[in-house]
Amino acid sequence: MSNSKRANALPFLGRGPALDEHNSEPEQAQGFLAVAMIFARTWPFIRPYIVGYWREVRLGEDSPELPQSEARDFAASDGSAATPTATEKDWSFKHIPPLATLTAALGPLLGVLPLNTSWVYDFLLVVTACMAGLSWSLLYVRQSLYVGFSTALVVLGACAFLFAVFAVDGVTANIFIAVMCLVSAGIWLLQYRIDAGKLRLRIRLGSHLIYYFVGVWVSTLLLLLISLFSVDVVSQSILQAKPLTPFIADLVSQPELAGAASNTLEQGSTAAAEGSANANANVDLAPLSDAERHDLKWLYAVFLFVGWIAQLPLSLALPYYYIYIMQRVNQDLRVALLERWHRLSLRYHSNHRVGDSVYRLYQDSAQVTAVVGEITQALQILITYFTGIVFLFALDPILGLMALAIVLGALAWGRWFSPRMRSNSLASRQANSDFTSRVQETFASTRLIKAFGAEAREQARFEQDSLRAFNAAYRVRTLMAIIGIITFTIAAGALLYGQYLTAIWAFGERETYASVLVGLVGLSFLRWNLSAYQSAQEYLGAASVSIRDLVERWTRAQDMAMGLHRVFDMLDIEPDVQTRTDAKPMPPLQQEIRFDRVSFAYEPERPVLRDVNFTVTPGTVTAIVGPTGSGKSSLMSLLSRLFDPDTGSVSIDGVDLRDIDLDALRANVSVALQENVLFGISLRDNIRYVVPDASDEQVLKAVEVACVEEYVAGLPDGLDTILSDRGGKLSTGQRQRLSIARALVKGAPILVLDEPTAALDAATEHRVLQRLADWAEQRVVFLITHRISTIAQADNILYIDEGQLIEQGSHDELMQLQGGRYRRFVETEAQLAKRISSEPARG
Numbered sequence: 001m002s003n004s005k006r007a008n009a010l011p012f013l014g015r016g017p018a019l020d021e022h023n024s025e026p027e028q029a030q031g032f033l034a035v036a037m038i039f040a041r042t043w044p045f046i047r048p049y050i051v052g053y054w055r056e057v058r059l060g061e062d063s064p065e066l067p068q069s070e071a072r073d074f075a076a077s078d079g080s081a082a083t084p085t086a087t088e089k090d091w092s093f094k095h096i097p098p099l100a101t102l103t104a105a106l107g108p109l110l111g112v113l114p115l116n117t118s119w120v121y122d123f124l125l126v127v128t129a130c131m132a133g134l135s136w137s138l139l140y141v142r143q144s145l146y147v148g149f150s151t152a153l154v155v156l157g158a159c160a161f162l163f164a165v166f167a168v169d170g171v172t173a174n175i176f177i178a179v180m181c182l183v184s185a186g187i188w189l190l191q192y193r194i195d196a197g198k199l200r201l202r203i204r205l206g207s208h209l210i211y212y213f214v215g216v217w218v219s220t221l222l223l224l225l226i227s228l229f230s231v232d233v234v235s236q237s238i239l240q241a242k243p244l245t246p247f248i249a250d251l252v253s254q255p256e257l258a259g260a261a262s263n264t265l266e267q268g269s270t271a272a273a274e275g276s277a278n279a280n281a282n283v284d285l286a287p288l289s290d291a292e293r294h295d296l297k298w299l300y301a302v303f304l305f306v307g308w309i310a311q312l313p314l315s316l317a318l319p320y321y322y323i324y325i326m327q328r329v330n331q332d333l334r335v336a337l338l339e340r341w342h343r344l345s346l347r348y349h350s351n352h353r354v355g356d357s358v359y360r361l362y363q364d365s366a367q368v369t370a371v372v373g374e375i376t377q378a379l380q381i382l383i384t385y386f387t388g389i390v391f392l393f394a395l396d397p398i399l400g401l402m403a404l405a406i407v408l409g410a411l412a413w414g415r416w417f418s419p420r421m422r423s424n425s426l427a428s429r430q431a432n433s434d435f436t437s438r439v440q441e442t443f444a445s446t447r448l449i450k451a452f453g454a455e456a457r458e459q460a461r462f463e464q465d466s467l468r469a470f471n472a473a474y475r476v477r478t479l480m481a482i483i484g485i486i487t488f489t490i491a492a493g494a495l496l497y498g499q500y501l502t503a504i505w506a507f508g509e510r511e512t513y514a515s516v517l518v519g520l521v522g523l524s525f526l527r528w529n530l531s532a533y534q535s536a537q538e539y540l541g542a543a544s545v546s547i548r549d550l551v552e553r554w555t556r557a558q559d560m561a562m563g564l565h566r567v568f569d570m571l572d573i574e575p576d577v578q579t580r581t582d583a584k585p586m587p588p589l590q591q592e593i594r595f596d597r598v599s600f601a602y603e604p605e606r607p608v609l610r611d612v613n614f615t616v617t618p619g620t621v622t623a624i625v626g627p628t629g630s631g632k633s634s635l636m637s638l639l640s641r642l643f644d645p646d647t648g649s650v651s652i653d654g655v656d657l658r659d660i661d662l663d664a665l666r667a668n669v670s671v672a673l674q675e676n677v678l679f680g681i682s683l684r685d686n687i688r689y690v691v692p693d694a695s696d697e698q699v700l701k702a703v704e705v706a707c708v709e710e711y712v713a714g715l716p717d718g719l720d721t722i723l724s725d726r727g728g729k730l731s732t733g734q735r736q737r738l739s740i741a742r743a744l745v746k747g748a749p750i751l752v753l754d755e756p757t758a759a760l761d762a763a764t765e766h767r768v769l770q771r772l773a774d775w776a777e778q779r780v781v782f783l784i785t786h787r788i789s790t791i792a793q794a795d796n797i798l799y800i801d802e803g804q805l806i807e808q809g810s811h812d813e814l815m816q817l818q819g820g821r822y823r824r825f826v827e828t829e830a831q832l833a834k835r836i837s838s839e840p841a842r843g
Contacts, residue, residue, distance in 0.1 A: 039561065041568055042371050045332045049325055052207035054191075056200060091191045091202065096183065097136040103183050104128040112176045120167050127160040128180050135184055150187075157181040158217070165221070208325045212318065213379075219314040220383065226307040233300050241287035244296075252299055257292060337567060358436055360566050370560050374553050381553075385546035392540065402494050403543040409490040410547050414554060417483050421558040424476045429562055431465075431472035438465040480555055487551045491544035577641050579662040584655065586664035589749040591653045592617050593639070593780055598648035600634060608634045609803045611648070616796060618749070621773060621781040623794035625822065631803040632784045636752045639782070640669040669750045672743035676735040683712065684719040687741050694745050705771045706741035707764060708734075732759040740768065744775065751776065754784045762789060769793050788829050797822065 107113035107128055113121045134153045141149055157180070164177040193200045229248060236242045237257070243249075249258035288296065337360065385403075393400035442449070442458055449458050594615045601607040608631045616622050624632045637643050638650050641657055650657045657665060670690070678686055687702060688694045699719070703709050711734055715721040723730065730738065736759045743751060757765040769790060772781065785791060792811045799807040799814070799822040806821050807814055814822040 039371055039375070039557070039564070042333075042564065045329050045336070046209070048332075049206070049208045049329065050210060052204050052210075054202040055205050056202045090193045090195075092193060093187045093191050094139060095192065096186045096190075097132065097139060099186070100132040100135045100180070100183050103180050104132045107176055107180075112172055121173075124160060124164060124168070124173065124177065127156060127163075128177070131156055131160070131180060131184050135187060138187060153184055153187075157184055162221075208321070208328075212321055212325060215314055215318050215321070219311060219318065222307065222311050222314075226304070226311075229303060230300075233296065233303075237288060237296055238293055238300065241289075241293055243286075243288060252303060254299065257288065257296065333567070358440060360433070370556070371564065374557055374560065378550060378553050381546045381549050385543055385550075389543065392543070399540065402497065403540065406491050406494050406544060406547045410487060410551050413483075413486060413490065414551060417479065417555070418558055421476070421479055421483075421555055422562055424472070424479055425559040426562040426565075428469075428472040428476045428559075429566060431469040435465045435469040438462055476559065480552075483555050484548070484552060487548050491548050495540055495544045577644055577662065580659065582659075583661040584659055586660055586668050587653050587655055589618055589652060589668070589780065593750070594651050594654075595635075595638075596649050596651065598635075598638065598645045598650060600638065600643060600645050607803055609638075609645075612800075612803075612805045614798055614805060614808055616780055616782075618778050618780055619776065620795040621776060621783060621793070622796045622798060623783045623785060623791045624798045624800060625785070625791055625825065626800035626806075630800045632800055633754060635800065636671075636754070636782055636784065639750065639752065640666055640671065668748050669752065670743045670746040670748035671752045671754070672739045672756055673754050676732075676739040678723055678730070678735055678738065680723055682717075682720050682722050683708075683715070683738065686723065686738060687719075687745055689742055690746050698745050698747065702741040702745035705744050705768075705775045706737045707768050707771070708737050708741050710764075711737075733761070733764070736760065737764075737768070740772075749778070750780050750782075752782045752784070756783060756785065757787060757790050758785070765789060786829075788826055799825070 104125075107125060108115045113125050113128070115125065116122065131153060134149055134156070137149050138146060138153075161174075161177050161181055164174045168174065189204050191202055232248060233244065237244055244252075244254070244257045249255050389400055389403050392403055438461065442462060445458075449455055592615050595612050598609055598612040599607060600609040612635065624635065626632055634643070638645055639657075641662060644658060652660070679689070684699060687699050687708075691698070703712065703719070712718050712721075736756065740753065740756055743753065757768060760768065765787070766789075773793070783790060783794060791797060795810065797807075797809060797811060797814055798805060801821060807817065814820055815826065817823055
């Protein structure tokens with residue numbers, strides 16, 4: 001491709017040439033629910049890291065821990081399971097509801113939450129009673145109700161703890177609510193059973209995503225406290241010399257910095273009940289002295305340092321922990337995808353390019369990690385956004401409505417761009433899949449390309465696919481950039497107008513909307529001041545950024561959905577050949593292998609085999625002969641159930657292969673393919689590829705039968721010689737004998753050799769077949785071949801043409817048939833060989 005064509009193919013502005021227009025109607029028709037359903041299908045891969053697994057604690061004994069591979073299968077079912085096992089029914093959390101009820105009752109009994117003294121304490125009493133009631137209800141509900149009640153219990157506990165932290169003076173009530181939350185969490189963390197009069201306990205481990213979100217929640221709470229402290233102290237006290245609020249003064253253990261009228265908030269919620277007049281008392285306090293402001297600067301610095309130290313472990317651990325969880329989730333999906341790929345039939349593999357499967361496995365499967373990441377980040381953004389909304393509504397409803405208006409604009413905009421994003425994303429992934437296939441095919445065909453001098457042509461095809469993939473990806477990135485610009489414009493309009501309003505309100509010291517509640521929390525935002533202005537700008541900006549982040553993540557979600565759609569397309573394909581639930585073990589081969597009226601077709605309109613009948617017995621060698629494309633290899637594919645016959649049956653000692661366990665059947669069939677695939681490992685490991693634990697005795701026996709020892713002695717390290725990629729250091733005949741040895745080391749009772757001696761000279765072929773005949777006693781050997789010398793040594797010959805078994809018998813029997821197809825085949829081969837041998841003599 002010339003430089004000018006390359007330049008024209010890469011767009012600077014506009015759209016460069018890509019794939020043919022993709023039929024995007026199905027993707028564009030998908031709405032939010034369809035995309036959400038794709039994401040929901042990742043749940044089986046995420047669930048183990050939420051549910052975790054149980055570890056039994058045997059008092060006074062060693063505690064057995066499940067291996068990690070079994071732990072995921074033993075993921076706790078709890079009450080949410082539809083049909084818990086008998087063992088699961090024995091475990092119980094009946095001790096938690098009484099304990100939660102007792103804990104809730106201790107609040108008023110011990111005076112931690114005094115009854116009828118403040119609506120704040122009364123509210124917390126109601127919450128703890130509700131938590132105890134929910135814990136009782138979990139004993140009796142199942143499935144979706146269990147999940148719903150559990151979620152309600154978690155949300156209620158988290159809200160109660162946050163309310164206690166910000167609305168209640170002192171730490172006693174905070175500790176009490178934290179204990180109540182821990183007791184309720186015992187439903188999830190700790191269960192017991194009585195076994196033979198002994199108490200057994202089990203604890204839940206491995207709930208990594210739960211641990212991660214708890215860490216995120218704690219980190220967010222610390223940052224919120226630091227942020228509120230910083231804004232109020234710097235803006236009000238350090239810059240304007242105003243006394244600290246009692247809440248912050250108590251937080252830093254400096255009550256004298258709150259001024260003389262600090263009794264306003266020391267009386268707790270009583271001040272709030274008396275109205276905003278008392279709550280505003282500290283506005284008129286005498287300003288802080290220069291010395292106090294100087295001391296406060298050092299106190300502020302110390303507070304920030306302590307807050308940073310407290311935040312440091314979480315800030316360091318959480319990113320690493322998140323990557324660890326995501327990589328494990330991604331690994332699980334890739335393993336499942338490759339497992340399904342292995343189970344798919346040859347019919348699927350013959351219709352799909354290898355590069356497409358590689359791209360789905362490597363790139364598309366990685367989207368499950370991205371989905372979990374986007375969900376977790378989106379949840380954090382939503383928490384931040386709605387926290388800001390509540391705060392803005394407390395300052396002024398106009399600000400809250402403005403922040404909500406950004407959402408409405410983003411939703412309307414998202415309705416337009418989402419289907420277009422999905423369509424372009426799928427086209428991009430398909431183009432990149434084709435490019436990966438081109439790379440794979442080019443590397444796999446290096447010898448052919450060099451042999452025919454096709455480097456320039458392959459380079460041009462490579463560049464063409466690469467440019468198409470680039471342009472398809474460019475279209476996606478361009479659309480994402482446009483989405484970001486318009487979203488920023490929508491959010492910036494609301495932000496600028498909010499800044500204008502808050503500046504006017506702060507200058508006029510307008511009273512905030514929920515001044516009583518704000519004063520209860522302990523901040524100075526009772527009237528619009530510098531702190532209120534800065535906080536409003538911060539939360540308006542955070543709301544704007546949150547919406548932009550959510551739109552950006554939703555944009556990426558369309559791309560992820562298309563990647564996962566391609567992954568689940570493969571996972572949804574049911575293998576054509578499967579083991580039946582009532583499958584039997586492989587019977588020992590004693591009598592016969594029978595093909596009874598077998599017909600088969602890859603496509604209905606083109607039959608490959610038609611009404612094939614024959615029987616073979618152990619201790620015999622059967623040669624399968626016929627023109628190219630007559631169905632010989634397909635016939636042997638039925639023997640190892642790479643396919644199942646459309647009609648008729650294949651049986652071993654009267655047992656249909658479809659009634660035999662698939663793995664057991666294939667373990668008893670060994671195949672040496674016409675394509676001799678070797679790996680860049682030692683000769684010994686290549687031979688033991690199908691039986692990694694084969695003994696040296698088995699390897700040496702296979703080497704002897706396949707006549708491999710004749711050239712092994714000349715290699716530098718014998719059987720331990722490392723081969724180059726695809727066995728490039730060996731000749732074709734050497735690779736063929738090595739492939740035969742690999743089939744023999746398995747010791748299977750059924751052996752299929754596809755053109756086993758095509759690359760061997762006559763003398764080597766004779767030795768291999770002679771040793772193979774001795775080895776094959778009590779075994780069945782099938783030879784697919786065109787060589788007369790090989791065919792003539794077989795006990796039985798099957799001549800197949802156009803999918804039909806035309807003739808069968810020994811070499812001598814078939815040669816006696818006047819006008820027989822096999823006889824004509826042999827005579828034709830003999831005449832051709834005679835003519836070839838005589839040509840040099842004429843020259």
